[in-house]
Amino acid sequence: MSAGPVWRPDPDPDASIIRFTCRAEAVTGRSMADYRELWKWSVEDLEGFWGEVWEYFDVRSDNGFDRVLDDEPMPGARWFPGARLNYAEHVLRGGGDGPALIAVTEDGTTTSVDWPELRSRVAAFAGWLRGQGVGPGDRVVGYLPNAAPAVVAFLATASLGAVWSVCGQDYGADGAAARFGQLAPTVLVAADGYRFNGRVHDRRAAAARLRDLLPTLRATVLVDHVGTSGDPTMVPWAEAVATPAPPAFERVDFDAPLWVLFSSGTTGAPKGIVHGHGGVLLEHLKLMGLHNDLRPGERFFWYTTTNWMMWNLVVSGLLVDATVVLYDGSPVFPGPDRLWRLAEEHRVSVLGVSPGYLLACAKAGVEPSALDLGALRVVGSTGAPLPVSCYSWVSEHVGPSVQLVSTSGGTDVVSGFAGSAPTTPVWPGEISAPMLGVALEAWDADGKPVVDEVGELVVTRPMPSMPVAFWDDPDGTRYREAYFATYPGVWRHGDWMTVTGRGGVVISGRSDSTLNRHGVRLGSADVYAVVEKLPGIREALVIGAELADGGYWMPLFVVLEDGVVLDGPLRDRITAAIRAEASPRHVPDDVIAVPGIPHTRTGKKLEVPVKRLLQGVPVERALDRGAVDDPALLDFYARLARNPASGAAES
Template identity: 45%
Template sequence: MSREILWSPSDAFAQDTAMAAYLRWLAAERGLSFADYNAAWDWSVTELEAFWESIWDYFDIVGTKPTQFLVSRDMPGAQWGKGGMLNYAAQPLRHADRTQDKPALIVQSESFGRSEVTWSELRRQVASVAAHLTEMGIGKGDRVVAILPNTETALIAFLATASLGAIWSLCAPDMGHVAILDRFRQIEPKVLIAQDGYIHAGKPIDRSAINDTIAAGLPSLTHRVTVPMLHPVPAEHVAWSTMTGRDVPFTPLEVEFEHPLWIVYSSGTTGNPKPIVHGHGGIVLEASKQSLHQNLTAQDRFQWLTSPGWIMWNAQWTGLGQGATLCLYDGAPNHPDMGVIWRFVADESVTNFGAGAAYFDGCRKFGVTPRDLDLSALRALGSTGSPLSSDVYDWIYTDVKRDLWLAPISGGTDLAGAFVLGNPMLPVRAGEMQCRALGNAVRSFDAEGNEVVGEVGELVCTEPLPSMPLCFWGDEDGSRLKDSYFDTYEGVWRHGDWIEITAEGGSVIYGRSDATINRKGLRMGSAEIYQAVEGLPEVIDSLVVDLEFLGRDSFMPLFVVLAEGTPLDDALKDKINGAIREAVSARFIPNEIVQIAEVPRTLSGKKLEVPVKKLLLGGDPKTVVNRDSMANPAAFDTFIEYAKARAHG
């Protein structure tokens, strides 16, 4: 059944979009015309080489064009960009040639106040940092890591690293040292760039001791660069201001199409976080294409409210690649009140604003009314991280702005892009994402691998994408990558989301179908929570699930098996929460801690997280798990009773 249409583009609006301009170019340059968007999408996922070559040509990518775009179509193992040479950093910084004095960045930081960085100054500082990194011995393939907030420092350091063919990796300052070391230890970095503290919600947070602990756990480090906020820079560190002070030419190194650009992390339910490697060429193509769906041009001011620990930090540079001005916010989104971000959007004349679904839902619940501000420049709103409920759609069109293109997206760290997202030429329907992304062969599969329409199934991608992971760092035989995405349907990517594809080609995301924890858009593997919790002498075993489903608030209970004679009192709950806060992040403190006798496990000893999750989301106890495959079937009865209590509570 078709959902209510909340907004439709005027003919003038639709024809003035980046998507319309690209479709006109296809008609003029390739002789291709399509009856509607779905026909264009079908061409893009059928003729993969022709489509991605058109993206390279249309966006005039800087570099040597590949002689063959898709070398091998197999998944896993697809190969892209034979003969192609380019550098990610060259794509955005070419805009400095024609818009030198235009702001590339507008930054509002609780720690440093408001600042602007012009395109010419951005390029100069990137070149300066690259020169210093070269003197530190950083070259092609070396790793540079950072613990930085969402300010210009992180972007400059990233572009400088990329320009050398070195590999970038970033963690947020609010992450615990254990979680950061679990990531950075795997990739053996040479340089660590970190800020010694920051201000959050008006309070100074000192990170200097934690940074020292992290550095001590990385024996591969040869240099430490410090951004001072609370303390003088130690004599043995390099001050960030020293790194940015030179006037030298910007000379990015052209690298192979699939040369590693960055390492990002997406946690599974067991083992260390997955260190996902993406390549220069794939990310440039995906980001360029994404700009069509986000309707981003050089005339825009683009903001996405994000943490550096989230893939949206990487994705926000899509706008920079098109010459747009990026508006960065570093600080608590609810300080001094929930209206602070909306005032920033209004004051900076942001045209395209995005945030996690949880942020918009929080604004709705707190009664925030952005319509009282001057949002005349705002024409597009994006959302991601978790499903955006129909209630939030209604709030946006009632309390934010009536004439607004609302374009939620859903994708992930794994592909550094979106599977389903917006199209400014299409209507907005309540609770839906407008379309499947060009070039992304997104389908909904049932358990037997049959495509379904109009019902909930597994989100899959049946054809390769250039931005899919090149590999997991250290996964020499590719087995971990295969187990992560290709263990359910042979040769088909299974993403781990529940999705419904509508008859019109829209989609509804219903939350995670696997056991990954998704708190306000930030994903974390349960293994990292277990490591923190089970490190306490009082906790023998534990199980955690994130109950995220469309139309319901996310709820994360933690079930613990305690040492004999240990009561689950408030003091122990505080100790458990403190361990998670210190080792992982305060974002992953559970909503509830429940004592159980034992964790249900398979015959091979694995925790039954997915069956417990399905049960607590309303699944039938008789079908969510095969008790014959359990080592301790009676342990599941505890969760059946818990589910009944929640249903009647």
């Protein structure tokens, strides 16, 4: 750890969070000299804080609202009862005449959609959907890459008060149907294919099969994204947006469903997480406007696919009149600097990547500082804990004036629990602070808050974007069991977290994949931070598996760089590094070279499912194959469970 922060705030007095703080001080008579004081007010006075967010961002609704928070106990908190609003109306009410969307494909094709054109396309597609009988509460689903039609289709659906869900085309038809089939959708919007790693992936056959697997569909629309021939049994996208229509927005209850996001499906059938119009609107206005300080016309680019909640968050950049950059392609094609070059080309102000991408750039010797990144002020990172080494790398190789913002949140709240703001310093290895309005604590097994000790990540007071419900969970049983079974009335997220003495946050990994060796716990992220920076190691997966005979097996699986062999000296370097830099009690029992690490389709390592496979659980019971980026790897780990010694031989 360094002696001080790697980045110190020097906030612009015109930053939204500064102006918001001044307003809050005037309204409350309370001094809020720094971010910590602002955060304390935001969680002690939920009604005052969220009411001020409503006023500051000029949220529009029919007849206002009765009160901010009518019923606080979780689950079941009722926010802004009586308010009727529409998320899409707020997205499309501003923006001026400049670009709203800049869509880039892997081959370099770039399309700009200005604000008037976006409004026109959304209104036209909404009119077409209305002609198919789509209305409030009906479901429209997308099988689409990260491109402009996905944004248009979503906003049109939301404008009608209908419910949206989307997944990327790296899912097979059966995997997509396992999600969409639960929703009984009325309309499917699918693309003819997508681009990735130098290849065009034709998905017309998968789209046709998906349509056949969804018997409730009234129509299917086909987007010409990669230039293949059309399908006469589907409505061309160009036709569906061709007829002008007046813009119209169906205002709905604050907690009316906006979209359904599906869990990864890594522990059974994917569960549909329902979020409401109002909760998403307020949470994303806070995140984009106050934490990211996005301003009208600034360029916002976060590398994501439509599978991940970050896609939904990216669209919300439009709420504050920023220009959103969409990219369909690999982040490392034709080279590892691709995202930095896109940031240069499009004058991006806020760039979002993953810890894995930053590590890969460091290993490859990428030098973003050699590019013209004068517009860049924030590099965001989420999806996994951010290794300490990345903090100094960004400062030294991107620029000391660029704020590295590590964030932790989840699909469950489609937002963040902890992150940064223009007024928070950045310390190596830490997330700067809990986010505004998030009553975040680390709890021990007795339900008591701890500081400078690892505990369970909990949220003790409600957030507006907590799920409205799970789909097809009429009595709320699955919802309660998912978050409130451990500490009744308190949200337990399933992450190990440390709150530092200075108020920062350190995420140690999932609590259900903790390495518990001889009663001493360690997060898997601590092992990855050591191993994945070693030369010759592309990626690692560590598992602590309790076995039927009472034993405990802790293997470390490594994917090697091309031409590297896992010999005795490399094994020794790996174990020595873990012993010295992570924990001498958590040196693995075995180091095994493997052909690959299975991930969710949003890139998260499948620690718990692999652990279950190693414990002998059949693949079909351990997880949904359709949720995995490389399903064939599951059979490898299942074989390994039956014969642990086979790992090295089969790799």
